[in-house]
Amino acid sequence: MLICNSAKGYGAIPQAIHWLTVILVVAAWILGLVGDELPKGTLRDAGLSVHISAGLVVIILLVVRLAWSFFNPAPSAGSTMLGVWLARVGHVAHYLLYVLLFAVPIAGIVLRFAGGESIPIFGLYEIASPWVKDRALSETVEEVHEVLAHTLMVVAGLHAAAALIHHWILRDQTLARMLPRFGEKE
16 A cells, blocks of 8 residues: 555545544534533533544644645546536635634634633643633634534535545546555555
């Protein structure tokens, strides 16, 4: 398995970052939806801790992914029957995903601070809120965080649907580029 990108597809590092990001975003989104339904106490606290930690790891993975792509550019998209138009839409979708992957956790951090709460860093230490609790700001930022999170899930769902359309209808290598290629040598 190739670690770096090749002409045929993404390497193991970008693939691992991609799929780990998918898992973390889905987990954080589900916990965000059901977190208040969890029984108060240890279970709810654990759910919130996982939700926050997942958001922090998503930011870290995004930074690593962007740095990696600077030194190891993505493989070329290849041509499809829909031509340049489809490639442009794909680029816009990817940029929108990157913006949302950054904006959702940042809004979550601002939400914690607006509520006068600290940010727990993987249970190791906490960053205290630099602000005094502001209920109005907290409610507004909570709405923004939720809308951005739902928007991220919609865009990610469209991204996944597009990959499946490429695979099953257009029958090109778009999806295969992000799947492991065992047996290939560097």
